[in-house]
Amino acid sequence: YAYLRDEVANRLVERLDDIHESYRFAEVIDLGCGTGHVRRALSTLGNSRGIERLREFDMSEAMLERSRADLAVSPPVHGPEGDDFAVEHILADEEELGLEKESVDLIISCMGLHWVNDLPGTIRMIRRALKPNGLFLCAFLGGETLAEMRSSFVLADLERRGGVSQHMSPLVSVADAGALLQASGLALPTVDTEIISIGYPDAWTLWHHLRAMGESNANLHRSTASLDNMLAAAATFREVYGDGEGNVPATFQVIYLIGWAPHESQQRPLARGSAQLSLKDLGLPDDGAGRIKLDDDVTDLGTMLGGKPKDEDAK
Known part of the structure; x- marks a missing residue:
């Protein structure tokens, strides 16, 4: 069930190709590594970015164990001198990493930060840990994710209960994501978004996959949907969004963030009134x-x- 996260990891790492080849990232952190999605994506680059050490952080020991097992059977990824770069696995909460100031060249987070409670604080902590001219590269689910499922539950709730319950975790909008980057002090912020659409045989299969991915509702005070509501939502999903052949679509909005730790070499806007042309x-x-x-x-x-x-x- 890692297909979505693997796909997003590949698309995220591909953004390194847009950065000038002179940049080298010796110290790299994968924040919320899961089973090693980013590490596998980085291996496709042949370590052209000079990685010497990759530290995989995750708050789940089970995920770290799976990443270790995957690493043991994965082909080697060679470092700048032909040796394999070191990989370390660290159990830590994304909100309490304890990283030293200006100690990391590149921090990557793939499909993890939409679970963080204090997202502004976490991004500020990332900014603090980056070396000058260090890079933050991130992808997480945005607020338009699973819009079909959301509306199907709204219609089902109104019909069966006369009210609406929250069946999905809150997610960040594109506008808020850009504001978070600017507020953190990261320079040259870039935000873009993609829509990934996946077809499923029915709503029940989608819900099963979401749970297996670890992407189900995480609200602390969430209410449990009754079987009656689930049946109504599944039927609405099929009737409103189905393709007529029994398949239903699920759209995932992926927001990509890029930000740099400030450095004197970076371009800056000219001072107001300094223009030389009229x-x-x-x-x-x-x-x-x-x-x-x-x-x-x-x-x-x-x-x-x-x-x-x-x-x-x-x-």
């Missing part, structure tokens, strides 16, 4: 106060620069 240098008329002056028949800057007027596009 509108006159561009050959555009201004109103004397530095603002573009538009003709009466021009409604936008695109038209002045040679584009079609909006009313022509409408025609």
